[in-house]
Amino acid sequence: MDKSKIREVVEETVRRTAITDIHTHTFDPAMGGLLLWGIDELLTYHYLVAEVFRARPDMAYSDFMSMAKPAQADIIWDELFVKRSPVSEACRGVVTVLHSLGLDTGSRDLRAYRAYFSGQNVRDYVERVFETAGIRKVYMTNDPMDPAEGPLWEKGFDRDSRFLGVLRLDSALINWPEGAARLQRMGYRVDSSLSGSTIKELRRYLNEWCDKIDARYMAISMPPEFRYPDVESSLTTLMIKAVVPVARERNIPVAMMIGVRKLVNPELTLAGDSVGCADVATVEALARDFGDVRFMVTMLARENMHALCVAARKFKNMLPFGCWWFLNNPSLVREITAMRLELLGLSCIPQHSDSRVLDQLIYKWTHSRQIIGEVLGGKYADLARSGWVASRQEIERDVNLLFDGRSIE
Numbered sequence: 001m002d003k004s005k006i007r008e009v010v011e012e013t014v015r016r017t018a019i020t021d022i023h024t025h026t027f028d029p030a031m032g033g034l035l036l037w038g039i040d041e042l043l044t045y046h047y048l049v050a051e052v053f054r055a056r057p058d059m060a061y062s063d064f065m066s067m068a069k070p071a072q073a074d075i076i077w078d079e080l081f082v083k084r085s086p087v088s089e090a091c092r093g094v095v096t097v098l099h100s101l102g103l104d105t106g107s108r109d110l111r112a113y114r115a116y117f118s119g120q121n122v123r124d125y126v127e128r129v130f131e132t133a134g135i136r137k138v139y140m141t142n143d144p145m146d147p148a149e150g151p152l153w154e155k156g157f158d159r160d161s162r163f164l165g166v167l168r169l170d171s172a173l174i175n176w177p178e179g180a181a182r183l184q185r186m187g188y189r190v191d192s193s194l195s196g197s198t199i200k201e202l203r204r205y206l207n208e209w210c211d212k213i214d215a216r217y218m219a220i221s222m223p224p225e226f227r228y229p230d231v232e233s234s235l236t237t238l239m240i241k242a243v244v245p246v247a248r249e250r251n252i253p254v255a256m257m258i259g260v261r262k263l264v265n266p267e268l269t270l271a272g273d274s275v276g277c278a279d280v281a282t283v284e285a286l287a288r289d290f291g292d293v294r295f296m297v298t299m300l301a302r303e304n305m306h307a308l309c310v311a312a313r314k315f316k317n318m319l320p321f322g323c324w325w326f327l328n329n330p331s332l333v334r335e336i337t338a339m340r341l342e343l344l345g346l347s348c349i350p351q352h353s354d355s356r357v358l359d360q361l362i363y364k365w366t367h368s369r370q371i372i373g374e375v376l377g378g379k380y381a382d383l384a385r386s387g388w389v390a391s392r393q394e395i396e397r398d399v400n401l402l403f404d405g406r407s408i409e
């Protein structure tokens with residue numbers, strides 16, 4: 001390999017390597033309307049909803065929230081794409097999707113874009129998006145307690161093997177004992193205390209639903225205040241007495257997504273969550289005390305990223321993943337990826353898309369591949385300056401380590 005080409009080869013390899021996307025909010029097309037796709041869903045993604053109110057502070061939250069989605073999309077398009085250039089990451093993403101699908105972004109003709117999407121059928125469109133984005137498979141976020149989702153699993157459906165199940169625990173465990181009432185309604189004999197039978201029945205819920213959805217891991221998003229040990233905390237008690245033991249029995253990871261402050265502005269609904277600095281010592285203590293359980297960890301605060309890398313150096317059962325949510329922006333993906341490669345080598349999962357709308361797989365991975373490729377290419381160029389010139393095979397091997405999801409299988 002000509003060492004002057006090394007960067008180019010790395011970037012090209014990252015650009016074309018098939019991705020296993022380990023955290024998304026997409027759904028198997030057999031799950032019907034749960035799978036969001038198309039221009040009006042892209043434009044009304046909660047990231048853009050938050051941004052449109054910055055362009056229109058005169059607009060009452062409730063007025064906008066009560067509109068039909070196409071009307072909301074019209075306002076977002078007009079305010080963030082026509083009256084202003086779509087420079088934010090979420091706005092730019094819509095442009096990347098349209099361009100990648102071969103639509104003329106120069107026309108800025110929302111009507112034409114709508115006509116294109118209305119001509120698509122979901123099954124073919126899933127193939128088109130997976131092909132364009134270079135996706136091998138995606139991990140879903142499945143909540144049996146969601147009234148729109150639970151009944152689909154009870155009824156059963158022919159699964160698309162590319163959409164893997166993940167049992168999401170927030171509805172059951174966060175703000176306990178709210179989850180107790182939901183569990184009771186599902187036939188689990190729990191009570192609001194954390195008695196032995198409650199723990200036993202919660203484990204039954206976890207096992208029965210991990211079986212039903214073939215969950216590859218269990219996931220939960222947690223507030224920055226989450227602590228372990230913490231004998232006062234219901235969440236901590238439920239995690240260590242129910243979730244961790246079931247993860248161990250099933251040999252599946254627990255994914256903790258820490259640092260979200262829910263609904264700081266309730267009027268923004270899904271767009272109303274904010275960020276807080278979490279406690280890295282807590283995940284170190286969990287990894288230490290439960291050394292035979294694998295913890296996937298991501299945090300929402302930029303300030304936590306370096307300490308999380310250091311923590312992962314201390315515990316082989318801790319796997320940092322992704323540039324989550326408010327961190328999934330070019331400047332921060334660049335910084336975080338460099339930090340992880342320098343501290344963890346190839347032993348991390350550099351990115352997940354968090355796609356909530358199917359088509360977002362295209363832009364979230366196009367943007368991330370570009371940055372991760374540049375940062376990774378720099379590392380191979382550094383090595384080449386010292387005479388260590390990686391071969392194409394070595395580069396392909398390494399890039400697959402980062403993107404094929406084997407580290408959580």
Ligand code: HDL
Nearest residue numbers: 025221257270324325354356
């Ligand atoms: O909790 C999560 O999984 C987060 O990703 C939230 O769903 C958040 O609203 C989101 O979509 N972030 O990208």
Ligand code: ZN
Nearest residue numbers: 023024025354
């Ligand atoms: Zn998510």
